[in-house]
Structure formats: structure tokens, C-alpha cells
Amino acid sequence: MPVEVRTIERRDMKDYLLASTTLEALREVEVYAKTSGVATSILVEEGDRVHKGDTLLIIDDREARLNLRKAEIAYREAKNALDRSKQMKARNLVSEEEFETVQLACERAKTELDEAKLAYQYTRVTAPIDGYIVDRLVELGTMVTQGKSLFRMAQFNPLRARIHIPEKDLKKVRIGQKVLLHAESEPSREFEGRVELISPAVDPASGTFKVTVRVDSSRGLLRPGMFVSCKIVVDRHEGALAVPKEAILYEGDRRYIYTVRDDTAERKDVDVGFTDDEYVEVAGDVSPGDFVVVAGQNNLASGMKVDIVRLDGKDAKADEKPRAGNEKNSDSARPHIDKTPREGKNPHMKQRVNPREHN
Template sequence: MTLNMKRRPVSLVLWGCVVLSLIAVGLLVMFKPVKEPESVETVVNRILVRVLPIAAQTVPDVVTLPGRVLANVSATLAVEKAGRIEEVAVDQGDSVTKGQLLLRIDNRLWVHQQRQAMLALEEADRDFSRWQPMHTNGAVSSSEFDAIRHRRDQAAVAADQAAVHVQQCLLFSPFDGVVDRRAVEQGEYVTEGQAVFDVLQLQPLKVQVFISERDVASLQPGMALGGVAPSLGGAVFEGRLTFLAQEAQPDRYTYAMELTLDSPPAGLRPGMIVDVQIGRGQRSGVIAIPLAAVIPRRGEHVVYVVRDGVAVRRVVVLDAIIGQNALIRDGLQEGDLLVIEGHRGLQDGVRVGIEANTGSNRVDSPDKE
């Protein structure tokens, strides 16, 4: 009897533990989170992007340099005589021809001196004509006749000088061109050597470019080079290399060169900045990507690639920019899926969906622009 009483509490404890375990298992089963399949809404909320599979390519090695458009001739015209301006014959913006009158200065003083010189020359000619027969007959000495002849020669020189002074009161255009600036008005007093007009010869135009010593050896006068004018919507032009400096600029360590544009695009004007393209041959085994795929950010160049449906941020090192393409030195490798559209709003780790491409993703060569 006593033995049965001792065993009963132990049995009760064991049965209690079993019941508690069963209750705990049931609670776990009831409240265990169930992993649901990815909903349609989640898929739709992914950012759609277009990608470019990265592959090594052979691309033209073209360097693009800024150039400044110049007039073929740019002349600042100054007056040769001081005086009051009697006539300004042209205005700025006017087209002029070689030899056309631009300005006339009051010449009355110089005309008076010219008349005096002509009278002195006429008198000297009469004296010479009267003394010459006498010298031939021996009536006068050679020294006396030489003095008469010398006076006549001096009078002729003075008359020529007086005519030059009168002519210098007139200012003519030295070439066909356009008056780009007029700095004086009729009635003003000008001093000798004062600038009054800027005249430009616009046919042909020139483009001045400064190049590094790396590119000098590949250039020869007469070769054709092309470029684009961004200010004219990317208008294309072609020119001839007509000047290549022999010595580098001491302050830039670059060489000046000039292109002559015989047929410049409409609207191209002196002072505009253009892009001149100089070919260096071909570059093989390089990774070239669209420049638009590169995001400048805090001094770095950032791109995004897709890996396992997730956008991955990459910092790349640019080797060169050729046209609309960027050559990558480091940060990308063959096989990467580069995001080329939709990358502006991406962040690292964002889930993305790849949109089907409708055309070729191959990077265009700069010469196709």
C-alpha cells in the first residue's frame, strides 16, 4: 500500500510533462510563419532597366580636343593722321570690299601744303629747264647746275610727300570682309594711330587647336581633320591642317595648330568653341561603354551592374573618353551586365527587372556620330 502511494506522484509528474510538451508543439505549429510565394505586386514594383553585356572590343582611338574658331584675317584699322572726322562711310556689320572708303579725316591743312609743294616743284622745273641749255653751252659751271638740279629733285620729293599726307587722311578696307566694330563717330577728333575699325575676313574660317606632343608626330600639313560644332546642334565640319607650330607653347607645353575650313557650316562664327577629332588608330581588347551610363558622383565615376536580380554599385576608372563612349580602365569585366537605362534612380541593393532589348547593344564607334 505504501509503495503504490509513492509511485502515484511520479506518474502524475511524467504525464504532466508529456501534456505540456504536446501543448508547446501545438502552439509552435499554430503560430509558425508561413513563407508565402512572391506576389505579383512585388514583381511589378521592381525597377525595370536595360542592360548591356560587357565584352572587350576594338574601337577607334580618337582624341577630341577643343578648338576656337578664328577669322581668316582679323585686322584692327587705325588712322594715320590726326584730325577731325569728316565722314564715316560704313557701320559695324556692313560688308566691305578691298579698297572701299571707310573713313575720311579733315585734310585741308595737308591739301594746302600739297599746293605749296606743287608750286615749288613747278618753279624748280622752270629753273632747271632754263639752266640746262646754259650748262650744255658751258655758260654756267657744273656746280651751279648741280645745285639747280638738286633743288628740283628736293621739290619733287616734297610734292610726293605732300600727296601722301593727303592720301593718309583717307582710310580704306585692306580686303573683302565685314566691319565687326566701329569705335568712332563723325565729328570726333582722332589722334595719329588711333584704332577706329575692326574688320574680319570670314572666308575661309580657321580653327585653332592646341595639341600635346603625343599627337604631333601623327599630323602633317595638308591632312584632313574633322569635328563638330556643339553650339550649332552638332553640325559637322571638315578642314585642312594648314599650320603646325614647330615649338611648344612655353606656358602650356602644347603645340598650336590651325585648320582651314573652306566650307564651314552655316552659322559658324569667330570665337565659337568646336570639338576637333584627331585619330590615333585602333585600340583592341578594351571595354567601352556608353558615356551616358556613367554617373559622376562626389568625385567618382559610378555605374550599376545587375547580379542575381539586384543592382550593384560599381566605381569605375575612366581611361579615355572617345566621342560618346567611355573607355574603362578598372571596375568592369567581361560578362558584367551594365545598366544603360534606368540607372539614374538606382541604389545599391535595389531589386531590378531586366527589360528586353529591341536592338543591338554594341557601343557605337565615334566615327558614326
């Protein structure tokens, strides 16, 4: 019977809480017009990265420049008048009341100058934060009114993911826990985040509580709106025995695998623990270095002779086929052999007890 086998090995296995959501910008702002006028120049487009203070758009500033010039002249005149009034006051040539009138006129002119400067500055629409232009909501040559939304900006690093976890798992989640994320647009990559906020209230309609995850997007591959699957790492077993998922067989509530020893298949009942995308944690009469059947096991039975055609994903040559458990003094017979007793292989899981040992 031809079979494919893999070597049982120790791996770090994690327990997860699974959820899916869409990514959000941690900070998103709209840029509004603070004055009215025609848009005469647009300096950025959607997707552009800008820094705080960069000019995004210019509104027709001709009237604002004229008003600023007039305010500058008026202030200069008022200031000269105040200087003369001070000299005359020092020689008691003007009354206190006349001096205060001139002084107030100068202050009024200074205020009007500041207002004119501000009105001119408002013709330059600038970025309020560092980030990316997500939406441009204005066209060149159109009339812009005060309060109109012109751009939408967002910061892409870090991002935020809001997920909802069943109420029964509330005690498993803690601030700072690692979260592994996978995006549909980058299926071969894994991204990391951390639990940042945990809502103290459970939604009575759904029976879930909200968890906010801060996501590192420094590589520039994630964007707001992307759909991601999230795995919150709630527990970890280091050095656990693990077999590929396809090795596990089921018989009612029992789970078992087939190992190969001396070219002979042997059924082993196992208990399973943590599971990830590829491996399952197991406990039972198995050891690191044992060969577990991952293909061809459906028609096997204990004691059947097998022919190993693939080992650890590679073709097994006829003159180099391993004979698991047969060459006790050969280091090349098995990639790794644990010389410890076969009982108690996984400290994280309760071991299956053989009832015949107690009869």
C-alpha cells in the first residue's frame, strides 16, 4: 500500500479567537474651505502623500490681496498718528482723551490688518495632518463656498480594526495581546496588530463585545477598507507535538492517526489540542521523529504493510526509503528521534490512558 508520510515534530502551537472585519484609518479628517471664491489651482490628487501645512488648493486671492494691502496702509497711518500723539502728549500738547482716541484707532487698524492677513491665508487650503489624499471633492474653476468640504484625508499607519467577540470569550482577551491578520489582497503575508481597546459593555442584541486592534501597516501594503481576518492569540503551547491536519482521522468522537514502523502501519488513538492552518496538536502514544501517514491512510488498517513513496514532501528513492523504527543504531534512519520514554510527550495536554494497564 503506497503512502505518503511526514515526520512528527514539536512546534509552538497557538489558540486563537477568530473574527473578520474591514480596516479603518486610525485618523481621518475632512478639509473644509474657510473662505469663498473660485478654485484657481489644485495642487494634489487622490493618492498623494502630503505633510501637515502643505498647500492643497488655492482660491482666487485677488480681492484678499487688495484688502490686505489697504489694511497695511491703514495700520501704517494709524501707527504714525499714534507716534506723533505720544510726542505731543509728552509735551502736554494733547489731552488724555485725545491721546486715547488715537491709540484706539491704531489698535483698531491693527485688528483689521490681522483679519486681512487671515482672510488671505484662507485662500491657501493646507493639510491639517500628515497623511494621504483619499478623496478630492472639488473641481478646478468651480465656486468654493465657506464651509464646503474639499478633501478627505487619512493616515494609513497605523490602521485600526474593530472586531466583535462572543461574550463567552470575554475573559480570554487582554490589552496588548498579539493579533495576526490576513488580507485577501495579500494572501501569502501575515500582518501583526495588538489589542488596544476592549469595550466594557456587551451588545445585548448580538451577545458580543467590541475589541479594537491597532494594526501595524508600516510596510504600506494595507489600506483602509480592506477586508481582513483576525486571529487573537489567547494561549500558546511551546514545543507541542503536532501533526499535519490531513493526518487526523475520525471514528465517532475518537480521533486517530496511522504511524509507520518497520514498513508497517499502526493505528494510534490521539487527543487533539490547539489547531492552526496546517497543524494539529496531539497527545498519545507518539513521539517526535515518528512517521505519520498523511496520504493513503483512508484504506489502512493496523498491521498492513506499506510502501513509503513520499517523505516530508519529497519523493522517497527506492534504495533510500526509510524504515522507521527499525534501524535503532542509525542516525540517518529518522530525521530526529526523541530518546525519552513514550509516555507523557506533551506537558500541555492530558495523556490518553490505556485501560489495559490498570487490569
